[in-house]
Amino acid sequence: ETLRGASMFDDKHTFTKTMVKFADLVNEYYDGDVKFDLRLNGELGVEKDYVTFLNQGVAIDYTILAPSNMARFAPSIPLMDMPFLFRDLDHWNTVLSSDILAPLEKELSEKADIVIVGYAGGGTRNLLSSKPIMNMKELEGHKMRVMGAPIQAQIFDAIGASPSAIAYNEVYNAIQTGVINGFENEAASIQNLKFYEVAPNVTLTSHTITVRPIVFSGKSFRKLPEKLQAAIKKAGKEAGAYGRELESREDGIKLKEMVDAGQIKVSEFEGREKLLDMVKPVQDKFAAGINATELLGAIRATK
Amino acid sequence: MIKRSLEAFCTGLRIILAVLVGSLVIPVAMQVIARYTGIIPVFLWTEELATFIFVWVVMIGSVLAVWEGTHFDVQVLPDSPNPLILLIQKSIVLLLVGGFGFLFAWYGIEYAKFGGIQHSVMMNANLMVTHITVPLAGLFWGIFSLFRFVEAFQQYKANKRAVL
Amino acid sequence: MILTTGVACALLVGSFLLLVILRVPVAFALGIATIPVVLLDIRLTPFIIIDRMFQSYNSFILLAVPFFLLAANLMNSGKITDKLIDLARVLTGWMPGGLGHVNVAVSMLFAGISGSSTADAAGCGKILIPSMIKEGYDTRFAIAITACSSVMGVIIPPSILMIVWGGVMQVSVGALFLAGAIPGLMIGFALMATVYGYAKVYNYPIAMKPTFGTAFKAFKGAALAMLTPVFVIYGIVAGIVTPTESAIIAAFYSLFLGMVVYRTVTPREVGTILYDTGRFASISLFAIGTASVFGWLLAYYNVPRLIISVMTNMELGTIGTSLVIAFLFLFFGLFIDAIPTIIILGTVLLPVALQADISPIVFAIIGIISLAFGLVTPPYGLCLLISASIGGMNVVKVLKEVVIILIPMLLILLLIILFPEIALWLPNQLMPGSVK
Ligand code: NA
Ligand code: NA
Numbered sequence: 001e002t003l004r005g006a007s008m009f010d011d012k013h014t015f016t017k018t019m020v021k022f023a024d025l026v027n028e029y030y031d032g033d034v035k036f037d038l039r040l041n042g043e044l045g046v047e048k049d050y051v052t053f054l055n056q057g058v059a060i061d062y063t064i065l066a067p068s069n070m071a072r073f074a075p076s077i078p079l080m081d082m083p084f085l086f087r088d089l090d091h092w093n094t095v096l097s098s099d100i101l102a103p104l105e106k107e108l109s110e111k112a113d114i115v116i117v118g119y120a121g122g123g124t125r126n127l128l129s130s131k132p133i134m135n136m137k138e139l140e141g142h143k144m145r146v147m148g149a150p151i152q153a154q155i156f157d158a159i160g161a162s163p164s165a166i167a168y169n170e171v172y173n174a175i176q177t178g179v180i181n182g183f184e185n186e187a188a189s190i191q192n193l194k195f196y197e198v199a200p201n202v203t204l205t206s207h208t209i210t211v212r213p214i215v216f217s218g219k220s221f222r223k224l225p226e227k228l229q230a231a232i233k234k235a236g237k238e239a240g241a242y243g244r245e246l247e248s249r250e251d252g253i254k255l256k257e258m259v260d261a262g263q264i265k266v267s268e269f270e271g272r273e274k275l276l277d278m279v280k281p282v283q284d285k286f287a288a289g290i291n292a293t294e295l296l297g298a299i300r301a302t303k
Numbered sequence: 304m305i306k307r308s309l310e311a312f313c314t315g316l317r318i319i320l321a322v323l324v325g326s327l328v329i330p331v332a333m334q335v336i337a338r339y340t341g342i343i344p345v346f347l348w349t350e351e352l353a354t355f356i357f358v359w360v361v362m363i364g365s366v367l368a369v370w371e372g373t374h375f376d377v378q379v380l381p382d383s384p385n386p387l388i389l390l391i392q393k394s395i396v397l398l399l400v401g402g403f404g405f406l407f408a409w410y411g412i413e414y415a416k417f418g419g420i421q422h423s424v425m426m427n428a429n430l431m432v433t434h435i436t437v438p439l440a441g442l443f444w445g446i447f448s449l450f451r452f453v454e455a456f457q458q459y460k461a462n463k464r465a466v467l
Numbered sequence: 468m469i470l471t472t473g474v475a476c477a478l479l480v481g482s483f484l485l486l487v488i489l490r491v492p493v494a495f496a497l498g499i500a501t502i503p504v505v506l507l508d509i510r511l512t513p514f515i516i517i518d519r520m521f522q523s524y525n526s527f528i529l530l531a532v533p534f535f536l537l538a539a540n541l542m543n544s545g546k547i548t549d550k551l552i553d554l555a556r557v558l559t560g561w562m563p564g565g566l567g568h569v570n571v572a573v574s575m576l577f578a579g580i581s582g583s584s585t586a587d588a589a590g591c592g593k594i595l596i597p598s599m600i601k602e603g604y605d606t607r608f609a610i611a612i613t614a615c616s617s618v619m620g621v622i623i624p625p626s627i628l629m630i631v632w633g634g635v636m637q638v639s640v641g642a643l644f645l646a647g648a649i650p651g652l653m654i655g656f657a658l659m660a661t662v663y664g665y666a667k668v669y670n671y672p673i674a675m676k677p678t679f680g681t682a683f684k685a686f687k688g689a690a691l692a693m694l695t696p697v698f699v700i701y702g703i704v705a706g707i708v709t710p711t712e713s714a715i716i717a718a719f720y721s722l723f724l725g726m727v728v729y730r731t732v733t734p735r736e737v738g739t740i741l742y743d744t745g746r747f748a749s750i751s752l753f754a755i756g757t758a759s760v761f762g763w764l765l766a767y768y769n770v771p772r773l774i775i776s777v778m779t780n781m782e783l784g785t786i787g788t789s790l791v792i793a794f795l796f797l798f799f800g801l802f803i804d805a806i807p808t809i810i811i812l813g814t815v816l817l818p819v820a821l822q823a824d825i826s827p828i829v830f831a832i833i834g835i836i837s838l839a840f841g842l843v844t845p846p847y848g849l850c851l852l853i854s855a856s857i858g859g860m861n862v863v864k865v866l867k868e869v870v871i872i873l874i875p876m877l878l879i880l881l882l883i884i885l886f887p888e889i890a891l892w893l894p895n896q897l898m899p900g901s902v903k
Contacts, residue, residue, distance in 0.1 A: 004510075042814070043767075043772070044763070044766065045522075045763070049518070052417075052518050052522075053515070055417070056417070056512070056514055056515070058510070058514060058515045059511070071424050072421040072422060072423065072424065072430065073420065073421055075422065075427075111420065143338070148350075148351075148425065149424050150425060164338060166709060167350060167526075167527040167528065167709075167711075169634040169635060169637075170634055170709045170710070170711060172637045173633055173639060173640050173641070173703075173709060174706075174709050176639055176706075177641065177703060177705070177709075178705075178706030179706050179708065179709050194637065317746075320742055320746065320749075321741040321742035323745065324533060324742070325737075325741045327533060327534075328534070328537075328718065328719075331530065331534075331712055332719075334712065335707075335712050335715075339707075350527050353530055354524070354526075354527065354530075357529065357533075358521070358524050358525075360745050360749055360752075361524055361748075361749045361756070362749075362753075364745055364748065364749020364750060364752070364753065365494075365749055365750070367749075368746065368749070368750050368753075373750060374492030374494050374495065374750060374753075375492060375493055375494070375750065375754075375849065376491065376492045376493065377490070377493060377845055377846040377847065377852070377862065378861055378862060378863060379488045379490075379845075379846060379863070380488060381861075381863075392489065392490065395489055396489060396490055396491050396492075399486070399491055399495070399499055400495050403495060403498060403499050406502075406513065407517065410517055411517060414518065414521070417514075433521075434521070437521060
């Protein structure tokens, strides 16, 4: 049995390392013969394509995905990495180690035939801009690019920024020339894609701590022997925990590397707590729209 | 008779194509205007709408080009002076393209259904709206190629020479 | 079964070549060639082929293609092209081989306005090829010089290819535009030198001797059209629009010139132009789809990875690597369109280039010039196909001329590889922040 995986990144990226760990763990927990073929560097496409492959059970069997890529199938999935959902890393880790997100897993499995076997992630998303954005006043009307989901735009709109429609691969040029003044992202992307060259000011809003499910194609999964399925689920959970620890640690290191290299200037946001209040109505409305009010409540109530 | 109705159908497609290309400008222009004037709010769906129209433009254009025979081919070997060989060569090309079209249409049905279980993030449009172009385009590549094949065959029989 | 790299690669490339020889349209040949592999390999399904193709259209950057084409078509129908030709006549028509020089010069002017080479080949070719034949030029030469000079369209800014490249590989499009200017002009002058050589050998006539009056009239006529690059490049550099959006500025300005200023375009004609744009754009965009599938399958069978490992093992150094990169782009350009090649090959070679200390901007310029040459190299060279069909001649018959004209152009490419400063100088002067 050969299981095929895909990563958009090279072998140094935490997603890749997490998937390698996942393969090792499956081999450890499963007695039978199973091989892994992991394709790197976006050789097989981008994450959006992987979703299609998984849904159809072709080309690849497993990968790690940003939830927004699955929103086309299951509109409630973006709740997982909605901005200002988690208070801090501890809160985030507790939620992901529990079964709180099971309703989302169920919806994804029904609508997209994709099985979540674990949760990696751990990048902290901050504002990134050409001019410093350090307080409410500077945030007011700040022209920034947001990810392509309505909830993202609504949240940044609610805190006073002016979200803009720019394709991701035009962001670098758009900031450089001043079409927009910034966007939001995590340290790894800022470093890899050299966004610091055009937007060297990082404001620590920590609005999102990323959740990146380790996903398996439902069609491939059902074909596997039961024992292997069990091994995959167990390995997925543990690889997820490994990936979360690794990425949240590396995230801090990468940020510091860029500071030390003089590539970015980091500053706190004055009155971050206020942002949490401002976005609450938007979050509530979104949750109500996808019948997830209870789920949102449960996440917020988690200590 | 068949030819005339197919030709009329293509005229319709041509008009639709022109209208779509014209309307392609609108969402992108709105994107720029919204950013600078604030007269209209920033629409995050402009990019989505533009890509939707774009897909239709490409697919309709590809169908018309099969009808008109304007997809680029490359002549590597010189034409044979024997009209029968020419007919055979032309038939192979038309049947291959036609077969590819029908194959595309057949599997495209599955693909359109696959679009049907998805919704676009911004406009919440059912993605069948774009995915349906796949079986439709395949179907018309097939029909048009088949028609051209029959036409070439009849012309050969009528004139005992192939028309290129 | 599961195919090995060798078998899959042979099947893909083999069936593609066979289909092309049979005269299956290239866009379809790329698609049909994938069928045997998909049928044989249990891991692949037709669904995946359809999806790969469909998703390649899902890119906002590709909108630059129809928009720049629309602008160029508006210029062609609005007689703006004629005004550029008048200007080119005044500038270069007095030299021996006059119309040949005009052909090159108008392509340089057109290139500065438009981001598309094919529109140049079609628009200027339609006027210049017949008039060159009438004045006694060899048809083969007329076709070849039209095709070869049109490649400047994507080298001299603005350029569709640079917009796509900048978006895919995170390079400043502004810097790429600036980097393309000098190499583009050098290619133009190399072409003129070639024309001069031809004129001496075959005794080609001069076209006209300009008087002060004709010169003034020509400059005045073309002045407004020549403002287009100012708007487009200013729009990008000043941050008013993104590069993709800049294409609609060019389109709107051309529309304004054609309908309001020159009044050569009627509303009814706009409909025809929109249709022509859609039809032509979709023919080449459709090919991007099937080429993407083809490229994806090559990647699936590890072909690019093989190329990289071979290249890194050879340790060629900066110049050696640049040469191999140029060769690979030239080779891919023989068979498929430039944009899918950027997406497939460009991203694969970027790490190789960086490892060999090639600046991303120089890498881009080498890639884009090589791909631009692919526009005139058969079997798949759109500009050559267009010019040949205008001249009413088989592509095979003009090959010798194309090769002769291409040689000096290849020498310019070699110069840029040896002295990357040629490309880097201008962006270094004007946008030092974006060259790192
Ligand atoms: Na140009
Ligand atoms: Na070519």
